[in-house]
Amino acid sequence: MSTATTEPVLSYDEALEKFDPVMGLEVHVELNTKTKMFCGCATEFGAEPNTQVCPVCLGLPGALPVVNEKAVESAIRIGLALNCEIAEWCRFARKNYFYPDMPKNFQTSQYDEPIAFNGWLDVEIPAASGDGTEVFRVEIERAHMEEDTGKSLHVGGSTGRIHGAEYSLVDYNRAGIPLIEIVTKPLRGAGERAPEVAKAYVATLRDLLRALHVSDVRMEQGSLRCDANLSLRAKAADGQAQDDVPLGTRTETKNVNSLRSVERAVRYEICRQAAILDGGDKVTQETRHWHEDTGVTTSGREKSDAEDYRYFPEPDLVPVAPARETVDELRTTLPEPPAQRRKRLQADWGYSDLEMRDVVNAGAVELIELSVEAGATPAGARKWWTGELARRANAEGKGVDEFGVTPEHVAELDRTVKDGRLNDSMARQVLDGVIAGEGSPVEVADARGLELVQDDDALEAAVDKVIEANPDVAEKVRSGKVQAAGALIGQVMKEMKGQADAGKARQIILSRLGVG
């Protein structure tokens, strides 16, 4: 049961001095196939509860599953993109356990015969030296196919979980949606970079899946979900990680539903487990829930080794045996590898390494690509996505793409600034309007009456007024301290209620004071 009590934590630095983290990341990806994994029901997100269901996905007596060939194709493409081997023959298995949101009380999944296995994905993190990036290779254990469960809504009670709820509602629209579970091998050697590696891995995976067009990869809608396994092992006296030390007891943190949370949750678990081990206690093997708001994990159900899913091959389905020609054909549909793609785009866009790093960290590579395609300048697109939008995203713990701002919006915004209709501060106001759902940037600017004043007389009058009111500053400028003009420009902009072109104001001030 969850409790609100805060558990003791060690400081991150101290934790890393004493312990070496080992991670395992399990990512569930909802495929964007038109129909479910084993039936013909639609998969659209956000439909009225229980409207996208049939005897198969409701698990009614007598109903039988049939494999969605498109989902198998997506699984193979994901496997290939993750440099995996593709099984020549594999089966589904039943994972047996009782839960109200699971219609059959078993999940049709894959067990010891995954469709894809033994792969890797390279992820880039900023170099420790602060200069450039370094590559961390994440080994992929397997990628397998399974079906999603329904969604429970527990009503009443304080926790929103089944315990203490007055009643529960179940929406089976999600039941049977195709999922691919991608499991890494234990990630060792990341040391204090572990949280960053975790985040970079999920971000890279997300970009890859997006480029494959196999999933909406929207973490906030649950179409990409990450479970982070973490354990610590003691460091040797010399402070070095040691590979011969056995792995510690791990916890599995669920509900990690944003890139930022991945990093924070791993970091928190390192500090929490370190405090336990440092105090001489044992870490409990359990599922933990990440709380975005408080930034802590709390205990979920204990996951003892006694938990037995009684896996056995699904007798209702025939084995999946993709022909080698099919696999080869699918290989030709793979997108450019993310690292290679990033290098190409960086060159095309003329970004510095630092700028590109910010773009990658903000998860904005594809957004910028689309913005540029829509007509934005690379510099303009970068400014909006990694500047204003990234700032807001950080503040609100969201992704940059979660504000309803599209690449087309950014391109339009960039154009209005470039054309001289808006200045930067006006453009930021317009962005507020776009985020508030008031329409496209031009529509917002029109509705809010935002437009640079092109009337030179008014601007000249304002400049004269400001020079008169600030003779000291004016004198400084006259005597050659041009940078002092900034204060005057600010006053002029204020006088013009912000609706002036700051560059032009500067030009007039300097010419009036005889230094232009």
Place this chain on the structure above:
Amino acid sequence: MSTDIIRSSAAEIADALARREVSSVEVTSAHLDRIAAVDGDVHAFLHVDAEGALAAARAVDDRRAAGEELHVMAGVPIAVKDVMATKGLPTTCGSKILEGWIPPYDATLVSRLRAAGMPILGKTNMDEFAMGSSTEHSAYGPTRNPWDLERIPGGSGGGSSAAVAAFEAPLAIGTDTGGSIRQPAAVTGTVGTKPTYGGVSRYGLVALASSLDQAGPCSRTVLDAALLHSVIGGHDPMDSTSIDAPAPPVVEAARRGDVKGMRIGVVKELGGEGYQPGVRARFEESVQLLVDAGAEVVEVSCPSFDFALAAYYLILPSEASSNLAKFDAMRYGLRVLPEGVDDPSAEQVMAATRDAGFGDEVKRRIILGTYALSSGYYDAYYGQAQKVRTLISRDFSAAFDKVDVLVSPTAPTTAFRLGEKLDDPMAMYLNDIATIPANLAGVPGMSLPSGVAEEDGLPTGIQILAPATEDARLYRVGAVLEKLLVDQWGGPLLATAPELTAKGA
């Protein structure tokens, strides 16, 4: 056709309907009347849908009157085992846990019956979730054998076979996981076929053991079984284990009936000791008739068959334990709240419902299966059983390299008395010793009457087995044997069954 509609074969009824000598409403009403008269004693039906059956019959009659081209079986009524999902009709599987459940969809084979214009008389009784060989494990009371109301009609499909034997329906749908079509056919003096696994869609068949279950026809003649087989057989995209090929030419085979030059193997392991003398005697006579008809008969050994029962009772419970997990009170069927618990959790409601809703035999097999699949035991039980299964398939392959079909008695005994084996699961399980290998290997099998045992005057059955997808061979051999036996008896075996006293239900 004979003057008594209900004693006519389905083929005769179909012909009379086509010639417009009789209407479907008349045929259907006659059977509904018979059900009303005798089912109080036999209890073959759990649910009778007089209204629906008559409406379907009327619709067929109207279409025929309008000159429409109809299916050859249009208007011939049928009974359906209560394990098949029927839209708008209760489907309980003989269990309390599904009491009151009305499926919102039709099983594929039910759709095919409806599409053919066959009125559905109702749903037949069965051992709960098809677990049993006597129909005594039905939560709604046993079905009685029309030959002797104190005896079992076989199981799990005792209701379907008894309905056909008691002339309550000319045809019925059964399902066979380890003999549930063939053994009831044998002990009621009727015909039943378990088609090749994948030959008839399982979509809508409430699963007992997915890798073993197969639906098939129950009838009084070999030709009737073939006619029904061809209605329900053939590929179904809703069942991925369904064979993607046209249904085998069973009707043609049943009409042709020819064994000249055929090689027939008598399975050494399925006979002899443990088989009732009358069962053995009738079997041997049947084999002699086939020799007389020009078949070459040889003895064939299938040594792995000795382990079939053991493997079956690991595979079946394992799959069943998972298949039956869905009955949890959350979405449909029975819901029982635990006693003395104020604020029960979902798990407590599931447990209380499953405790109250499942019978002892079902619980026994769920526990067996759960155990056999547990980590640490899986390899020794489920894994080992799958290996035995492979060996049994190999025995069949080797045998079919030498012979065209295999034969054996269908069941070791004639119908035993109600209650006789109820407290002895092992004795009950042994009823299926001869039928189980076919399910494990997925090959087709048929039982047809071979006579009556002189020691108790009860019917005996002979089983014919063929290679996968060669279902037509069953009908070729079955038709020949049936004709020779009926000639010898001077009429159908069921004509010698005691009259059921008609008393209003």
